[in-house]
Amino acid sequence: MNPVQLPSRNSQGSFLDPAALMRIKSLELRAKVVVEGLWKGMHRSPYHGFSVEFSEYRAYVQGDDPRYIDWKVLARSDRTYIKKFEDETNLRCQLVIDHSKSMGFGSLGFTKADYAATLGATLASFLMKQGDAAGLTTFADGIEEHMPPRNRPGHLRRIIAELERPAKAAGTSLALSVGQLAELLRKRGMICLITDLLAPVEHLEKQLALLSAMGHDLVLFHVMDRAEIDFTFEKSAHFRDAETGVERFVDPQLVRETYLKRLQAHRETIQAATDRHNVEYHFCPTDQPLEEVLFNFLSARQRKKASKSAAARFAT
Structure with missing residues (x-):
C-alpha cells in the first residue's frame, strides 16, 4: 500500500488550504491533520493549554482540597492542577449536520457537505481526545440518524463512518428537524x-x-x-434549485446586485436571531481553513467562560 501523502504547510506555518485538505480521502485522517495542525501552530499541549473548558484538569486555587492535586502532573510540569470531578469534566456535545440536497453544491473541487463532514469529524475528534462526549445527528427533511453523546472505544469511528455516508436526496426542513431534536436531547449540553x-x-x-x-x-x-x-457566475444559464428541482434562466449580470443584497439581509437576520437567543454564530465560507474555524470556536468558548467568571465575581 502506498503511503498517504499529506498536504504541506508553507514556511510561515499558515493553515492548510481546504482544497488541499480535501484531497485526503480518509475523513478520519483529515480530522487528525486539522486537530494536530492547530495544536502545533499554537505551540501548546492539548491537555494544559488553550482551552481549560475542554481539559480534564483545572488549575489549583486556594481553598481546593489538596487530596485532589495530581502530583504526577506537578512533577512533570511544575504546575499545580487538580482533577475535575466527572460532573464538571464531561461536556456533552451533539453535532447536528445538514444532509439536505443543497449541501451537495461546491465550486472548489469539494462540496459544502464535504466541508461540513470534515468540520464535524474534527470537532468530535477534538472533544473526545479531551475526555468529553460527542454525538451525531444528521437531518434533511427530518432527522435521519441520531447517535447520543458517548466517549467510549469505537464511538468516534462510528461517528466518522456515519459522516462518510452520502447524503440522502431530500430537501431541507430545518425547523422541523431542530424541533425533533428537542424531543431527543433531554440532558443539557452543547x-x-x-x-x-x-x-x-x-x-x-x-x-x-x-x-x-x-x-x-x-x-x-x-x-x-x-x-x-460572491455570486461569481459570469455566463447566463439555467439555474436549478437543488431541493425543489425548479429551473430558471438567469443572467448573472442582471441579478447579482439584487442577489447580494438579499444574501446580506439574510445573514443579518441570522445574526440578529442568534444574538437574541445567545447562540454562538460562526460564518464559515468553504475556503476558510478548518484549523481557523476550530481556533475561532475555541477562542469564543474562552471568551464566554471568562465573561461568566467575571459576572460571577461581580455578583459576589
Whole structure:
C-alpha cells in the first residue's frame, strides 16, 4: 500500500488550504491533520493549554482540597492542577449536520457537505481526545440518524463512518428537524448545528429559542460556498434549485446586485436571531481553513467562560 501523502504547510506555518485538505480521502485522517495542525501552530499541549473548558484538569486555587492535586502532573510540569470531578469534566456535545440536497453544491473541487463532514469529524475528534462526549445527528427533511453523546472505544469511528455516508436526496426542513431534536436531547449540553441555512430563519428561530430555554449551549456554523457568497457566475444559464428541482434562466449580470443584497439581509437576520437567543454564530465560507474555524470556536468558548467568571465575581 502506498503511503498517504499529506498536504504541506508553507514556511510561515499558515493553515492548510481546504482544497488541499480535501484531497485526503480518509475523513478520519483529515480530522487528525486539522486537530494536530492547530495544536502545533499554537505551540501548546492539548491537555494544559488553550482551552481549560475542554481539559480534564483545572488549575489549583486556594481553598481546593489538596487530596485532589495530581502530583504526577506537578512533577512533570511544575504546575499545580487538580482533577475535575466527572460532573464538571464531561461536556456533552451533539453535532447536528445538514444532509439536505443543497449541501451537495461546491465550486472548489469539494462540496459544502464535504466541508461540513470534515468540520464535524474534527470537532468530535477534538472533544473526545479531551475526555468529553460527542454525538451525531444528521437531518434533511427530518432527522435521519441520531447517535447520543458517548466517549467510549469505537464511538468516534462510528461517528466518522456515519459522516462518510452520502447524503440522502431530500430537501431541507430545518425547523422541523431542530424541533425533533428537542424531543431527543433531554440532558443539557452543547449543540453544534452545521448547515448552509438555506431555509426561512423565522421558523428556525422559534426552535433555537426552545433549545436555549431548555438550557442547551448552542453553536451555529453557517457553511456557504464562495460562489454562493460572491455570486461569481459570469455566463447566463439555467439555474436549478437543488431541493425543489425548479429551473430558471438567469443572467448573472442582471441579478447579482439584487442577489447580494438579499444574501446580506439574510445573514443579518441570522445574526440578529442568534444574538437574541445567545447562540454562538460562526460564518464559515468553504475556503476558510478548518484549523481557523476550530481556533475561532475555541477562542469564543474562552471568551464566554471568562465573561461568566467575571459576572460571577461581580455578583459576589
